[in-house]
Amino acid sequence: MNFSTSEENYIKTIWRLQQNDSNVTTNELSAELQTKPASVTDMLKRLKEKKILNYEPYYGVKLNGDGKKIALSIVRRHRLWEYFLAEKLGFDWDAVHDIAEELEHVSSTELINRLDEFLGFPKTDPHGDPIPDSKGRIEAINHFALTQLKEFQLAIVVNVTDKDNSLLEMLRLKKIGIGTKLEIKQRFSYDGSVEVKIRNLPLITLSEQLAKNIFVKTV
Amino acid sequence: MNFSTSEENYIKTIWRLQQNDSNVTTNELSAELQTKPASVTDMLKRLKEKKILNYEPYYGVKLNGDGKKIALSIVRRHRLWEYFLAEKLGFDWDAVHDIAEELEHVSSTELINRLDEFLGFPKTDPHGDPIPDSKGRIEAINHFALTQLKEFQLAIVVNVTDKDNSLLEMLRLKKIGIGTKLEIKQRFSYDGSVEVKIRNLPLITLSEQLAKNIFVKTV
């Protein structure tokens, strides 16, 4: 079965949202896709016809097995292109997402498998998100938000939210990236901000909003 | 100004056809684009509105200066992607065109300029077609069809028609590629076929239809 660019964007977004939610609502999709709820309803009816998701009026939507497979292949394309853009073409990590949004809709499987090989079968994209392999297998997520890290516990940044380029730009300017080792020196309950030590650099303060979008694992 | 995938395909095709014809007709476009003449007329009216071509009902169409610039940027994208697919991903030259047809519509100028740099600013695509530079400058064509080559005159293949994958596949199997040195040993006026010597390989016979689509320059 073949899907339009628009259908692929819906599938990918439903997949992402159902990681948290299990059941994805019309309004959530509308907000994520920047379309009106009425348009979402129309598209869900079309995708239901194609038997890749379960949709009941007023009760939200969920991808079925076939839908998940399709979603994973789109995510694979997106993340491989992001890796290519950052590693081979030298783009900053806050520039790769928008271009990969276009490249991901080029549908040749042969292209993607050869690209994967050319890149050396990378495990994660430039934001630390795992890249599904050619069978659609994807690494389980095993990290937590920086806000959850205990004080004086050394950790390593393994993932950041990639949906907001201004967040990524800010982290780039603050020299925080995938692989950065850090430690929380102090936590302020008043506003949820944290003071973080990176290597031998001066202490820096991160707002709660920022820290929530940085994911780490302990070392 | 921004153009849809469909509009870009029209612009690119008009550009290619007007190299020979100067004035491109509705039926020519219809045949090349695999659409009905009525659809072509509709699109030409839309593109005329956008002021990138001169179109008079019943009198054919021609890109203006702006139109040519846009065409050259699409051709540049297409040919750079073809080069990437062949040189970096190892695709055969008869496989690259169809994938590049999709990739060429990803419109980031920054992407294309970085890709160009990554590839080392290649001069021609895998079929020998010149790649426009970032200013839209393109190398003048300076070659002729193998059918025009004098007997016993040593020549080098510099270009082949890229529109037909079965032609390209045939040449690949016959070990004829860009850079192949050859010489016509005999020419048969009956059917226009030619006997060609390549290096120390046995003489091979090429039909007129095939020889017309191989372009050479003398060495």
Added chain:
DNA sequence: ATTAAATTTTAGACAAATCTAAAAAATAGT
């Protein structure tokens, strides 16, 4: 110079993907 044939355009329809406005259903507040 007429007529026949080919080409091109017009008119009207359709599918995909979107929108607005209004109706229907579910949820929350008192």
Added chain:
DNA sequence: ACTATTTTTTAGATTTGTCTAAAATTTAAT
């Protein structure tokens, strides 16, 4: 439990790019 609010769907319209069938125009043939 009833009402108000929010969410979602339905109905009808719009744009893009295509189609078929018919009309208009140009080109070719005798």
